[in-house]
Amino acid sequence: MTAPASLRPEMTAALMARTGLSDEILDRLVRTFYARVRQDPLLAPVFAARVTDWEAHLQRLTAFWSSVALMTGRYHGRPVAHHVGLPAGPDHFARWLALFRATASEVCPPEGAAHVIAAAERIALSLQSAMARHEKGPEG
């Protein structure tokens, strides 16, 4: 298994060894997960209203997961800015996480699934609180 290009090659190699993850597995995770999101009656409309170029979106999301899970530094974006103002509340997040957990458990080795699920849960919480703060306005 070749290591992905990384800004921190030793850390990436150690994370790959510990989790069994690779850019190939993360690519499969992202593609399988968003194929399910696009079939989901609750989530699909939120994405359909915003994502026009799915291939570009999937490649950004694979870079994001490579940065988060393997510390490659491949993603340069501002995820919070893309979520504030979205019509998505606690039910959407619960569904997103349920689909993500199921997909990660199928696609990744067990240690890798636990690693990406823990990260998704952490990031989902911080996105939700940023979205809630945004809705309340600056006085909060």
Ligand code: HEM
């Ligand atoms: C209810 C849950 C969620 C919904 C409905 C949602 C929806 C969306 C939508 C519509 C976009 C495209 C925004 C645009 O291009 O204008 C997007 C982008 C993105 N989402 Fe989510 N999202 C959810 C949860 C999450 C979670 C939990 C994560 C991370 C673990 C995440 C990570 C990202 C990233 C990295 C992008 C790309 C931002 C960029 O273009 O740089 N999302 N999301």
